């Protein structure tokens with residue numbers, strides 16, 4: 001079964017620019033203000049880079 005990137009909003013402190021946005025190779029992540037990032041599932045290639053990068057484990061491939 002295909003994995004899907006999930007944003008665990010409770011894990012995101014939502015007080016900073018999301019650093020994982022920069023590591024996404026296809027610009028599938030976006031952020032409004034300091035909110036938890038949003039995933040564009042049509043763009044996401046499920047590479048897992050953002051999930052590895054997020055220190056709060058707010059992005060999970062599952």
Ligand code: SF4
Nearest residue numbers: 024044045047048050
């Ligand atoms: S899994 Fe990869 S392609 Fe998908 S949002 Fe994260 S970094 Fe971008």
